[in-house]
Amino acid sequence: MRKYAFGVDIGGTTVKLGLFDRDGHVLEKWEIPTITENDGAAILPDVAESIQEKMRERDIDANDVVGVGVGAPGAINSEGLLVGGAVNLGWGVFNVAKVLNGYLNLPVKAANDANIAAFGEMWQGGGKGYSNLVAVTLGTGVGGGIILNGEILTGATGAGGEIGHIHIEDNETESCNCGHQGCLEQYASATGIVRLAKRRLEKDDKDSILRQGELTAKAVFDALKAGDPVAEEIVQQFGEYLGKGLSVVAAVANPEIFVIGGGVSKAGDILLKYIEPAFQKYVFGPCKNARFALATLGNDAGIYGAAGLVLNGEMGAGVDD
Numbered sequence: 001m002r003k004y005a006f007g008v009d010i011g012g013t014t015v016k017l018g019l020f021d022r023d024g025h026v027l028e029k030w031e032i033p034t035i036t037e038n039d040g041a042a043i044l045p046d047v048a049e050s051i052q053e054k055m056r057e058r059d060i061d062a063n064d065v066v067g068v069g070v071g072a073p074g075a076i077n078s079e080g081l082l083v084g085g086a087v088n089l090g091w092g093v094f095n096v097a098k099v100l101n102g103y104l105n106l107p108v109k110a111a112n113d114a115n116i117a118a119f120g121e122m123w124q125g126g127g128k129g130y131s132n133l134v135a136v137t138l139g140t141g142v143g144g145g146i147i148l149n150g151e152i153l154t155g156a157t158g159a160g161g162e163i164g165h166i167h168i169e170d171n172e173t174e175s176c177n178c179g180h181q182g183c184l185e186q187y188a189s190a191t192g193i194v195r196l197a198k199r200r201l202e203k204d205d206k207d208s209i210l211r212q213g214e215l216t217a218k219a220v221f222d223a224l225k226a227g228d229p230v231a232e233e234i235v236q237q238f239g240e241y242l243g244k245g246l247s248v249v250a251a252v253a254n255p256e257i258f259v260i261g262g263g264v265s266k267a268g269d270i271l272l273k274y275i276e277p278a279f280q281k282y283v284f285g286p287c288k289n290a291r292f293a294l295a296t297l298g299n300d301a302g303i304y305g306a307a308g309l310v311l312n313g314e315m316g317a318g319v320d321d
Contacts (some may be wrong), residue, residue: 004060005310006051008070009113009302010034012088015047018303019054022066024124024311028054029303040090048103067107069306071116072096075158080110083157109309113302115152115161117261118145120305123312125297126259134255135295136163136246138264141177142185142192146253150312153253164189166245187241190217190264197234206230221267235274243278250279250287261295269294 002022009016011034018029032050035042051068054060074086080097097110111119118127118135127133131150137143142164146153153160164185165178172182174195186192197210197220208230209223223231246258265271272292280288297304 002066003064005066005307006054006068007303007305007307008047008051008068009116009306010043010047010070010072010089011113012036012073015043015050016299016303017047017050017054018300018307019058020304020307020311022311024304024308026300026304026307029300030054034089036088036090038090039092040086043089043091044096044100045103048100051104062106065106067109067310068100068104069116069309070096070100070108070110071113071302071306072110073113075162076110076112076115076154077156077158078154080108081158083159107310109306111152111154111306111309112145112158112161114143115145115154116305116309117143117297117301118147118161118259118305119152119308120297120301120303121259121261121295122147122150123308124304125301126261126293126295127257130256132254132256133259134161134163134246134249134253134257135259135261135301136242137295138189138242138260138262140189140191140263142189143262144249146249146255148253152309163245163249166248168241168245184241184245188238188245188264190262193217193220193234193238193264196237197231200230200234200237210234217264218266221264221270225270239274240278243275243280244282246275247279247282247284247287250290251284254287255290257291257293259293259295261298261301265294 005020007018014031019027075083080095082096085092097108101108121127121135122133133147135145144161144163146161166184167182168184169182176183176186209228220231224235
């Protein structure tokens with residue numbers, strides 16, 4: 001019986017890697033730098049070399065490896081093709097699973113990084129025990145991953161789960177990174193919360209802790225916990241946008257649970273207090289029972305999800321050896 005799997009999460013500055021046993025326990029995790037020069041040509045060879053070095057170090061035979069799961073930014077379709085490339089890695093259009101398989105001669109499965117994080121949270125994290133889940137990552141942007149009946153929803157071009165670009169505000173004049181105006185991530189991300197805060201503070205001169213020091217999403221939630229009324233207004237507006245956006249997602253995916261992760265989720269359970277009421281206000285009746293929980297795997301969600309792709313027989317984007 002094959003005993004091991006590797007999980008790989010490729011980010012813009014580092015690549016996270018993990019060695020897992022068949023039961024989903026991480027045996028070791030480590031990082032290597034992401035070399036984006038020369039259009040990211042060295043990234044996958046470096047990943048392969050790091051995995052091979054770990055196999056030599058631990059005396060692991062290729063026949064003992066179930067496979068390698070890999071997550072990367074950008075839309076990756078059901079065949080492992082990176083559709084449209086990944087700008088922050090310097091990558092164009094190519095088949096990630098096929099190329100890494102060529103370096104390793106091991107089974108490889110690939111998916112979008114937000115999707116594998118969602119899979120990880122379903123498998124071993126905040127969504128464990130559920131097979132219909134939406135993971136929401138509140139970081140610099142808003143990412144998402146949709147799991148239906150235990151399988152990642154990738155969509156026709158790998159863009160399934162891009163919930164940050166749901167149109168939520170008609171009156172927005174500033175552009176989102178995608179080029180449109182009024183996207184959910186313009187209000188629910190860390191940078192979006194700062195945008196809401198700046199606009200609220202410019203509205204009048206009402207006293208607020210937020211007028212002192214650096215204005216960040218963390219500062220907003222810290223001020224909220226300190227009882228600052230202006231911070232509460234800002235967080236209520238954030239919760240209204242996010243709850244409304246997730247009600248739209250619920251009407252399409254009908255998940256059992258939403259798992260909220262990313263840097264903003266470090267605010268803790270107080271976050272859910274402002275999301276759930278707005279969700280209940282807008283959500284379609286049969287979807288009202290969806291639960292909310294915080295993600296538990298943190299920055300390791302990607303490597304867990306990537307390993308889970310191969311250990312759980314997820315056949316969305318694979319290349320066999």
